[in-house]
Amino acid sequence: MLSPEPRTLLQILKAETRPHHERAERVVRLVSPDLTLSGYRRHLEALHGLYAPLEASLAARLEGLYPELRLAERWKLPLLEEDLRALGHEDASLARLPRPARLPSLPGVPEALGTLYVLEGATLGGQLLLRHLTRHFEGISAGGFAFFRAYGEAVGPMWKAFGEALLRACPDPSLAPRVVRGAQDTFDTFEVWLREVHW
Numbered sequence: 001m002l003s004p005e006p007r008t009l010l011q012i013l014k015a016e017t018r019p020h021h022e023r024a025e026r027v028v029r030l031v032s033p034d035l036t037l038s039g040y041r042r043h044l045e046a047l048h049g050l051y052a053p054l055e056a057s058l059a060a061r062l063e064g065l066y067p068e069l070r071l072a073e074r075w076k077l078p079l080l081e082e083d084l085r086a087l088g089h090e091d092a093s094l095a096r097l098p099r100p101a102r103l104p105s106l107p108g109v110p111e112a113l114g115t116l117y118v119l120e121g122a123t124l125g126g127q128l129l130l131r132h133l134t135r136h137f138e139g140i141s142a143g144g145f146a147f148f149r150a151y152g153e154a155v156g157p158m159w160k161a162f163g164e165a166l167l168r169a170c171p172d173p174s175l176a177p178r179v180v181r182g183a184q185d186t187f188d189t190f191e192v193w194l195r196e197v198h199w
């Protein structure tokens with residue numbers, strides 16, 4: 001009898017983090033019909049608090065090791081800052097935004113790749129949110145939704161390239177559980193932090 005094809009790391013990640021995604025998705029209140037501009041701004045502020053330290057840790061762990069990950073093209077902090085500046089923030093107020101006390105520990109490269117998987121995958125669901133926000137704030141000066149727009153037309157190709165780069169960076173299947181743990185921990189950090197956003 002033929003044994004089943006081994007699952008790719010992306011398939012394993014998707015399956016093993018599904019409940020974590022569902023819980024994180026549930027605390028995102030951007031699709032609520034009574035979303036206000038300040039609610040949207042508070043969501044972006046919370047994301048800024050997460051992405052600033054997370055991207056700094058990822059850069060420390062991964063930068064220079066795997067050029068195929070194209071990290072410099074993937075950082076979202078500049079996009080969040082573009083949106084927040086359009087909503088009235090400046091350098092000083094951005095620097096004062098609160099950050100979570102607890103962040104995923106990234107003891108090694110596999111866990112860091114798991115975190116990166118979560119930040120990259122969020123650009124996919126982000127396309128649904130972009131469509132919703134564009135409609136919801138039509139005629140209102142809400143900025144250009146740079147964070148949710150992410151790579152624009154290139155969201156699909158960037159995700160595909162990420163999947164391929166992930167396999168090259170982590171070809172050893174015995175490391176998959178550590179990548180999964182990094183991803184689960186990151187989803188849970190989002191869930192806890194976003195649940196605390198005051199609307």
Ligand code: HEM
Nearest residue numbers: 010013014024025028117118120121122124125128187190
């Ligand atoms: C209302 C909020 C959200 C919605 C509606 C949403 C929706 C989606 C959808 C529809 C996909 C699949 C896209 C596709 O296969 O083309 C997806 C994938 C994904 N989302 Fe979300 N999402 C939300 C929030 C989040 C958050 C907050 C995170 C991160 C903390 C996240 C991380 C991911 C990841 C990692 C994937 C890739 C799953 C895979 O391996 O295929 N999502 N999301």
